[in-house]
Amino acid sequence: MKERAAVLSSRIRLARNLKDTRMPLKMNEEDCKYIRDKVKTIILNNRTDLEFQSLSDISELDREVLAEQRCISKDLIRKYEISSFLTNEKKDLTIMINEEDQIRIQALSEGIDIWEAWTKANEIDDLLDQNLDYAYDSHFGYLTTCPTNTGTGLRASIMVHLPFLTMDNYIEKIASSIGRIGVAIRGLYGEGSESMGAIYQISNQMTTGESEEDIIRKIRAIVTQLIYRESVSRRKMIRNRKTEIEDKIFRAYGILKNSRILDLKESMNELSYLRIGVILELIDLDEKVLNDLAVLTQPANIKKRIGKPSSESDLNIKRAEVFRNILSEQEV
Amino acid sequence: MKERAAVLSSRIRLARNLKDTRMPLKMNEEDCKYIRDKVKTIILNNRTDLEFQSLSDISELDREVLAEQRCISKDLIRKYEISSFLTNEKKDLTIMINEEDQIRIQALSEGIDIWEAWTKANEIDDLLDQNLDYAYDSHFGYLTTCPTNTGTGLRASIMVHLPFLTMDNYIEKIASSIGRIGVAIRGLYGEGSESMGAIYQISNQMTTGESEEDIIRKIRAIVTQLIYRESVSRRKMIRNRKTEIEDKIFRAYGILKNSRILDLKESMNELSYLRIGVILELIDLDEKVLNDLAVLTQPANIKKRIGKPSSESDLNIKRAEVFRNILSEQEV
Numbered sequence: 320m321k322e323r324a325a326v327l328s329s330r331i332r333l334a335r336n337l338k339d340t341r342m343p344l345k346m347n348e349e350d351c352k353y354i355r356d357k358v359k360t361i362i363l364n365n366r367t368d369l370e371f372q373s374l375s376d377i378s379e380l381d382r383e384v385l386a387e388q389r390c391i392s393k394d395l396i397r398k399y400e401i402s403s404f405l406t407n408e409k410k411d412l413t414i415m416i417n418e419e420d421q422i423r424i425q426a427l428s429e430g431i432d433i434w435e436a437w438t439k440a441n442e443i444d445d446l447l448d449q450n451l452d453y454a455y456d457s458h459f460g461y462l463t464t465c466p467t468n469t470g471t472g473l474r475a476s477i478m479v480h481l482p483f484l485t486m487d488n489y490i491e492k493i494a495s496s497i498g499r500i501g502v503a504i505r506g507l508y509g510e511g512s513e514s515m516g517a518i519y520q521i522s523n524q525m526t527t528g529e530s531e532e533d534i535i536r537k538i539r540a541i542v543t544q545l546i547y548r549e550s551v552s553r554r555k556m557i558r559n560r561k562t563e564i565e566d567k568i569f570r571a572y573g574i575l576k577n578s579r580i581l582d583l584k585e586s587m588n589e590l591s592y593l594r595i596g597v598i599l600e601l602i603d604l605d606e607k608v609l610n611d612l613a614v615l616t617q618p619a620n621i622k623k624r625i626g627k628p629s630s631e632s633d634l635n636i637k638r639a640e641v642f643r644n645i646l647s648e649q650e651v
Numbered sequence: 652m653k654e655r656a657a658v659l660s661s662r663i664r665l666a667r668n669l670k671d672t673r674m675p676l677k678m679n680e681e682d683c684k685y686i687r688d689k690v691k692t693i694i695l696n697n698r699t700d701l702e703f704q705s706l707s708d709i710s711e712l713d714r715e716v717l718a719e720q721r722c723i724s725k726d727l728i729r730k731y732e733i734s735s736f737l738t739n740e741k742k743d744l745t746i747m748i749n750e751e752d753q754i755r756i757q758a759l760s761e762g763i764d765i766w767e768a769w770t771k772a773n774e775i776d777d778l779l780d781q782n783l784d785y786a787y788d789s790h791f792g793y794l795t796t797c798p799t800n801t802g803t804g805l806r807a808s809i810m811v812h813l814p815f816l817t818m819d820n821y822i823e824k825i826a827s828s829i830g831r832i833g834v835a836i837r838g839l840y841g842e843g844s845e846s847m848g849a850i851y852q853i854s855n856q857m858t859t860g861e862s863e864e865d866i867i868r869k870i871r872a873i874v875t876q877l878i879y880r881e882s883v884s885r886r887k888m889i890r891n892r893k894t895e896i897e898d899k900i901f902r903a904y905g906i907l908k909n910s911r912i913l914d915l916k917e918s919m920n921e922l923s924y925l926r927i928g929v930i931l932e933l934i935d936l937d938e939k940v941l942n943d944l945a946v947l948t949q950p951a952n953i954k955k956r957i958g959k960p961s962s963e964s965d966l967n968i969k970r971a972e973v974f975r976n977i978l979s980e981q982e983v
Contacts, residue, residue, distance in 0.1 A: 562968055566911035573905030579898035636894055 327478040329433035331440040334472035335422040338452040351401040374399035383619030470527025482517040483552035501525040516587030568596035581639040659810040661765035663772040666804035667754040670784040683733040706731035715951030802859025814849040815884035833857040848919030900928035913971040
């Protein structure tokens, strides 16, 4: 049993603003440029692994592709005239400039290894802190545009695949119980996004009253517990509905490998069953292939592949082709 | 384009009774034995390729298997205490005894070659005619239990696969137009059976007023015309919905090759798409494999494979296994 396959990735995000500047909602173009140049210079002078890009220099489609890869946020795209970012080749460390806050540091890591992401984000935070004056209040902590981020400015989130708890109709119940201790469960692309393919983000809602380490430890502990509960649900359902679940897994494989038209929702749901197949060791696929498929078959990634204006129906045909080609390359 | 794949098989059936005997509805056990022994003796004395079996010596399940193979009729099974049959190894020539009529000769042939079936049935008919006195009236022709068979006693039927006319909702219209000239279109297992997987039997409703050759010629001509109309529908739909149809074909292949639970109706429908794939040369499968699959995955055939009392759900699991195994053996 590949328990680990249940955790897709971990993410740390830090929100920062500078002292003695206007807060983002009141900033003019000059202010934005000031922040941008400050941050850009410090990072580029100290880190050779990060490259700078203005969002206005990137096509609308490429911005969406970056968001689907989780390199940048949708909020950064919304402000593309003034926003920019620095990222590394692997795109697992990004400093966003002029997002909802002046500075947003984001680090991703594979699986449940959120401490690695924390270390990566922390390094950037320390570097900027040494060279800039953060807007920091000894009582409130880091000051942010939205009061829900004030304090640590930290959002720790772990992306998990919970198909059995979903089939068991347990997610609502979990959401309300972890909500009471300040933890949220949301769909794939964060706030307001629908859950597809039983993939969820578990993250802290409160950024104050606890240290960064305590917040991260709590999220990690809850995820560990969710994975345990998922495995209980899994065992129960496999005991009672083994063949039915195997049927869904292998049908999903057959459909993803053969179909000629696949819309996003169906593909995400079938991919969820394929992932179950990998967890149960019924299907021999690398987790990386699953994770790649989940990103490469998102709308903007598909549009990018087609390379010209394309209809919804073109996307569905291309999406089926991508699934077919990638799965055909694998020995399953 | 494998046009021929649209025609599955052809069948000739002749209904005969003996002169100076009670007609079947009034026959007692002695009468039945008399008919049986007469027919059995003549056939066995003259034909080494045919073997005799009493239905009472065959298990209920094996009788159903024989019916699914179209070797014997459901009517013969209904009267299993008194009925019997002679058949060859290939089961494409059968003489049923004490069915609805005293004697029913049935011959099957592959594809549209109904004249071959006619020749095979005719030989048996001639053989019996030389050795027995048929109930024959110079005005009415051969006398039968049901007046709808009186005359030639002939039912000529051709089994066709008409998926595009079915998708195009044309079958009702065709049924009413060919009905007016005395030709019926029915589901896979004849009268009253539902059409599954777009498979139909085209057969004459009238057995009188025309010679045997005219009846057969008419059925064959109508089938030729239906195949033509099917190809027109096919071209039209492929022009307008090519990718959608290819999607259904390859999904069907993916599902049949991978699923773990398959009910009869779904499997017949997916098999229909697989057959379309073969016709369009998108899927490289022998027609024989398709025809075998259609029979081997019928309920009694599946029960026979399981070899012990089994639930509907057991059947669906075994059916999926049969599809998987047979399709995995093929290079597609």
